[in-house]
Amino acid sequence: MNFFEHQARARRRTGWLVGLFALALICIVALVDLVALLFFGAYHNVIGPDRYLALAESGGTINPFPFQIAPNRDLLIWTSLLTAGVIGLASQWRVLSLRGGGATVARGLGGTLVTAESTDPLRRRLRNVVEEMAIASGVPVPAIYVLEGEPGINAFAAGYSPADAAVAVTQGTLETLDRAELQGVVAHEFGHILNGDMRLNIRLMGWLFGILMLTLLGRFLLEAGRVSAQRKKGGVLSLGLALMVVGYVGVFFGRLIQASVSRQREFLADASAVQFTRQPSGLAGALKKIAAVGPGSRLQTDGSEVAHMLFASGLSSRLFATHPPLVERIRAIEPRFDPAELSRIAVRMERQTPAPEAVDPTLTTSTAPAAPGLSSLSPERIMARLGRPDDNQMAAAGRLAAAIPATLERAARTPEWSMAVIAYLLMSAEPEIRESQRLILTEVLGPESERQVDLLLRDVPELVPELRMPVLEIAFPALRRRPEPDRARLKILVERLIQADGRMSVFEYALARSLDRYLRDFAHPSEAQVAGHGTLSAATREVIDLLTIFAHQGRPQRSVALAALRAGIERLGAKPEVLARIQEDWFDADWLVRDWPARLDAALVKLARLRLADKQRLLGAMTTTVLADGRVAVAEMELLRAICATLRTPMPVLDLNRPGVAPI
Numbered sequence: 001m002n003f004f005e006h007q008a009r010a011r012r013r014t015g016w017l018v019g020l021f022a023l024a025l026i027c028i029v030a031l032v033d034l035v036a037l038l039f040f041g042a043y044h045n046v047i048g049p050d051r052y053l054a055l056a057e058s059g060g061t062i063n064p065f066p067f068q069i070a071p072n073r074d075l076l077i078w079t080s081l082l083t084a085g086v087i088g089l090a091s092q093w094r095v096l097s098l099r100g101g102g103a104t105v106a107r108g109l110g111g112t113l114v115t116a117e118s119t120d121p122l123r124r125r126l127r128n129v130v131e132e133m134a135i136a137s138g139v140p141v142p143a144i145y146v147l148e149g150e151p152g153i154n155a156f157a158a159g160y161s162p163a164d165a166a167v168a169v170t171q172g173t174l175e176t177l178d179r180a181e182l183q184g185v186v187a188h189e190f191g192h193i194l195n196g197d198m199r200l201n202i203r204l205m206g207w208l209f210g211i212l213m214l215t216l217l218g219r220f221l222l223e224a225g226r227v228s229a230q231r232k233k234g235g236v237l238s239l240g241l242a243l244m245v246v247g248y249v250g251v252f253f254g255r256l257i258q259a260s261v262s263r264q265r266e267f268l269a270d271a272s273a274v275q276f277t278r279q280p281s282g283l284a285g286a287l288k289k290i291a292a293v294g295p296g297s298r299l300q301t302d303g304s305e306v307a308h309m310l311f312a313s314g315l316s317s318r319l320f321a322t323h324p325p326l327v328e329r330i331r332a333i334e335p336r337f338d339p340a341e342l343s344r345i346a347v348r349m350e351r352q353t354p355a356p357e358a359v360d361p362t363l364t365t366s367t368a369p370a371a372p373g374l375s376s377l378s379p380e381r382i383m384a385r386l387g388r389p390d391d392n393q394m395a396a397a398g399r400l401a402a403a404i405p406a407t408l409e410r411a412a413r414t415p416e417w418s419m420a421v422i423a424y425l426l427m428s429a430e431p432e433i434r435e436s437q438r439l440i441l442t443e444v445l446g447p448e449s450e451r452q453v454d455l456l457l458r459d460v461p462e463l464v465p466e467l468r469m470p471v472l473e474i475a476f477p478a479l480r481r482r483p484e485p486d487r488a489r490l491k492i493l494v495e496r497l498i499q500a501d502g503r504m505s506v507f508e509y510a511l512a513r514s515l516d517r518y519l520r521d522f523a524h525p526s527e528a529q530v531a532g533h534g535t536l537s538a539a540t541r542e543v544i545d546l547l548t549i550f551a552h553q554g555r556p557q558r559s560v561a562l563a564a565l566r567a568g569i570e571r572l573g574a575k576p577e578v579l580a581r582i583q584e585d586w587f588d589a590d591w592l593v594r595d596w597p598a599r600l601d602a603a604l605v606k607l608a609r610l611r612l613a614d615k616q617r618l619l620g621a622m623t624t625t626v627l628a629d630g631r632v633a634v635a636e637m638e639l640l641r642a643i644c645a646t647l648r649t650p651m652p653v654l655d656l657n658r659p660g661v662a663p664i
Contacts, residue, residue: 137652139194142166151171180285182286184284215247270332292345386619409474490515513646514645548592
């Protein structure tokens with residue numbers, strides 16, 4: 001399955017999950033109604049406690065269930081509304097408390113952020129692996145956390161969208177796994193990010209908390225009942241106990257739903273990880289070590305709320321296991337696996353436990369093989385890689401990450417320098433324009449930022465064009481750590497620096513729109529929707545404008561541009577008479593030179609709301625247009641990835657240092 005198929009599957013799972021929790025909610029409400037009838041209906045509204053005791057003493061017939069629905073209709077209505085309201089409000093509160101995204105979840109479990117200042121080789125290796133996978137996938141680099149003091153091997157990815165995602169690993173993962181195994185674990189978590197699982201996980205946490213609220217309310221009443229019992233008000237004690245029982249029943253079924261949903265997704269994430277790295281032994285090795293070592297994957301902190309997010313089961317309960325058995329997962333990767341191998345692995349690990357300082361520094365960088373040239377690419381292959389990057393993309397990402405100058409790389413990872421890095425990427429090579437940009441920089445950010453940009457320009461006078469967007473992606477975690485007013489000023493700065501020369505290049509457009517999308521999704525993660533309900537038939541003009549801009553870029557010969565445009569439109573199934581109307585004079589339009597950014601912005605507003613199936617067709621037409629002449633300019637690739645970011649569709653990186661690629 002590609003990105004769009006995974007997203008469609010995630011939507012279906014969400015609907016199924018909503019149905020299951022709705023059913024659980026109905027059952028819980030019914031149980032609470034029963035409790036309300038027992039405590040407030042049977043004795044107070046029907047026969048009363050005095051009459052009940054009189055009947056018992058006289059030997060009269062007593063109905064063990066002496067209430068009726070009709071006389072207690074108001075009681076049932078209010079009890080049902082109150083119960084549903086408590087669960088709903090508690091769930092919503094929990095979801096809102098997680099609006100900070102994956103970082104909030106990671107910090108809640110005691111995670112420590114991996115910063116640029118870290119000198120620990122294990123953490124540097126983790127950071128490099130995560131950055132390479134983000135570049136390869138076409139998503140911003142997530143925040144990286146380590147759960148210190150956790151000896152088990154585990155990890156998770158959390159957030160609403162890639163823009164606010166966080167990847168966390170335990171200390172045991174860092175110290176126990178080699179680079180290939182760590183890469184397999186991180187690739188598994190990226191599988192969850194790209195498959196659309198994270199938003200579902202956040203909702204699951206909220207719904208489970210809402211059900212748990214009844215238990216907490218019952219516990220409160222139980223504590224209050226201990227005091228009131230001394231005053232002959234033991235009914236409060238009984239009511240609290242009853243609510244606790246109902247709450248635990250709800251949590252029981254909620255955990256079962258949590259486990260069943262999670263088990264289905266783990267095999268998919270494992271398959272994505274194998275596809276990502278093309279090294280099955282890495283992921284299999286990590287799973288084998290979990291099965292072999294004493295701590296396994298269990299968390300010392302309470303991980304029940306996030307159990308469905310973890311790489312491996314963090315709980316000891318088999319009934320509520322959120323993951324398939326380890327042996328099954330290993331055999332899905334290595335069909336000939338013999339469980340007897342685990343004892344040998346355990347012995348070997350006891351003898352060869354590496355200390356953190358013993359890690360080979362060369363292992364902190366990628367050793368992936370070189371990727372093949374673009375001649376083997378086709379629109380179909382690119383579409384197949386959406387949300388499923390493979391070792392070719394990993395090799396390209398590793399090469400790009402290694403090629404970034406060290407000074408620029410360190411600055412991009414540091415919050416204090418990250419905004420200056422964005423300004424550096426936009427500085428013009430023309431002296432007069434650069435001087436105007438310096439004045440703008442000083443006005444918006446201050447003289448310190450101007451000094452930082454000057455230092456970067458001195459150390460890296462000219463950056464290879466294909467490294468510009470990877471630098472932006474690496475800088476994004478540092479930008480997220482800046483206060484919101486600083487991020488707002490950065491957006492103003494970017495627009496003004498671009499306007500300094502009175503025109504907008506393709507790279508400037510790509511950087512501005514990618515940055516805007518990432519920052520918007522980070523600020524409002526719950527609003528980051530992958531698809532809407534729009535159709536291509538209702539956006540014909542916008543589609544034509546988009547493909548025309550792609551065809552025009554990097555193709556000065558109108559006949560070549562015309563062929564590319566026709567290829568893209570034909571990919572959408574256009575009728576022959578539509579193709580016949582598209583002639584070479586199409587590219588004489590004034591807007592293609594002066595107003596293409598505004599025209600493209602207007603088109604993307606509508607195209608971002610396309611439904612999944614139509615968005616998939618649009619991406620196919622875009623890649624067909626780009627590859628129509630057998631060559632890809634850096635500007636074309638930058639524009640393609642920026643538009644995909646705007647459409648919230650991750651575009652895997654292509655190795656542009658290969659034959660068939662234009663340098664500009």
